[in-house]
Amino acid sequence: MNRRRLRALLTKEMWQVLRDPSTLIIAFVLPPILLLLLARAVSLDVEEVPMGLVQEGDGAHTRSLAAAYRASPWLEVTAARHRWELERDLVNGRLMVLVVIPADFDARLNSPQGGARVQIISDGSEPNSANFGTSYARGVFNNWLAQQPGNHVLPMFELQPRFWFNPELESRRVLVSGSIALVMTIIGTLLTAMVIAREWERGTMEALLATSTSTAEILLSKLLPYFCLAILAVLGCTFMAEVVYGTPLRGSLAVLLLISTAFLAAALGQGLLISTLSRNQFHAAELAVMTGFLPALILSGFVFEIQSMPEPVQWLTQLVPARYLVSSLQTVYLVGDVWADLWPNLLAMLLLGGLLFALTFAFSRGRLD
């Protein structure tokens, strides 16, 4: 490999990157925006559940229970006297949960027959929110019940959850790792695939191949700048996460860079393979989105838990490099340098990278059209 030629090619690539604002925007502007969105906007924690409270009667117990609901910080209560007033809001999505305290609530509480009932009606069309909303509404009721005098049965079980590594349960700590994975996929796979495909589309790749540079030099000059850009983006994300959002890296920076490098080996390999298979940008973009970006979003464990997926799909996720990245990033951010957890992930990413590069080599033999 001729170093002078390589340096010349790298300089050319660097100028191309610097002259195109879109590349720099993706590397330096999109990550902060993504982090902002993931830290502030997107929350898997359900906080203020919009709840409708229907208070059909006026008894003391009814009023006391209604007050308990209104006082809950987890619920945003809209009150009404009749069911029909709020049912429409359940349909149009303005309310997540409806709690109905029937007219006979007090009567039944005071009578020896008992059997007082409170109805909780949820909007089942968003099952995750419905689950949480119902859970909160149930919780408020149970707490209220425990405080009532009389021979009510105390709750038998007191459940005390403790969330290791993430005691305040801030989902942003976990989402930081996801956003890094997305950004690295966009730069490493999508951008790389498009850049090389563009050279094929414009015919400049043929010109390059006709010169005395070797294929290896050309490829290295294309992959190296985007590798560096991706690493810079990771460092930027880490810095932002720590300084602006207060989610410090619990592991070491060196390990973070090692994980990033291993992932980029696979991501760049994928970008390269895509650009070899599809010699025009549109096609490359489609493939990169379908096989790179969407799996990184949906199959990586970032939003949806891999273990909950059916077995065949779990096997499929083993082919997605982003899965190993998300897992190792979560560990490095929230726990530390736990090698027992990190080694298998690193190995998997490197293996996938090797496989993708080998496939690229196999497909590009003797094809110059």
Place this chain on the structure above:
Amino acid sequence: MLGSLGHAMAREFIALMRDPGSRRILLAAPVFQLVVFSYAATMEIHNADLGVINADGGRWSRELLQRLEAASFVESLVPVASTAQLDELIERRQILLAVHFPADFSRRIEAGQPGQLQMIVDGRRANAGQVAFSYIRTIAADLQMELAETRTDIRPPPQVVVRHRFNPNLQYRRFILPAMVATLAMLPTMLISSLSIARDRELGTFEQLLVSPLTSLQIIFGKLLPAVFSGLFSSLLILTLVVFAFQVPMTGNLLLLFTSLVVFVFAVAGIGLAVSACCSTQQQALLGMFALVVPMMLTSGFLTPVDNMPDYMRYLAQMNPLKHILVIVLGSFLKSMSAMEILANLWPMLVISLGTLGGAVLIVRHRVG
């Protein structure tokens, strides 16, 4: 004018469909994505491995453990002998959470005090942990309710009756599959529309379009319609699969849903075209599209509920056509949404499509080449 428009459209269609690889992707991708992602995307917990530290061994811990083992979401219960083993199991992700019964658990319950059950959860998988926690809480509550009903010495205690409307068993598939109808249609539409004008600019054929007798409006419409047809094709294909293959019942009006999908696709294509009109290369257009698509998906309610977002984000979400179509699609499938409600969510998308298309026309007119 219509004759020229027909020619413009024909040109775009031929350019789109000429590449066989492109055709294959456009046809096969939505089906593949629907199948894989709908199985992958779940907020439910399945196949969970739970650790068990049972210092009690008494009647109530055994009873609860029996129920946990039988629970559908639990794959296995792993006995944990020491704190060191607990550390290892959680760090290596071999268990999602561990339940800890202290030595006085059953004794306390016999004495009428709540037994304290500690749960140690892997905070890296916070959302999964919370969902699992809510399942365990339901199991404990059900146990208590069963016991209370068999006791004759006290009157029936007040209870909560939960009903999930629109989706009685809270099946996550009934949420994710309709949502996919819109989301998977958005991607090809945006991809095609955002690359359209930029590709012509990059290849130099845009100037040819400008010197032809076509007006800017015709050019824009010519570029718009292939994107719209592709999006509609995808969404109808997925809609058919969801209704017939996955058998998600449709309770609303199909015609209204179809009309809403048409408006949605126009709005999304309009956004893509506006992006394309500002860009001179395909790479810029693609990255611009990404910079919009990722936030659009995150703020639409597809991955996380809109209710969880801070107020200013909710206002931004109003400009996101995906948010509005999701309300309509879910409403049509699960809630028999009325025409009035649908219209309320339809007009923002109409405004978006007119705004973006108007903007695209203006930009094309003012930017020559």
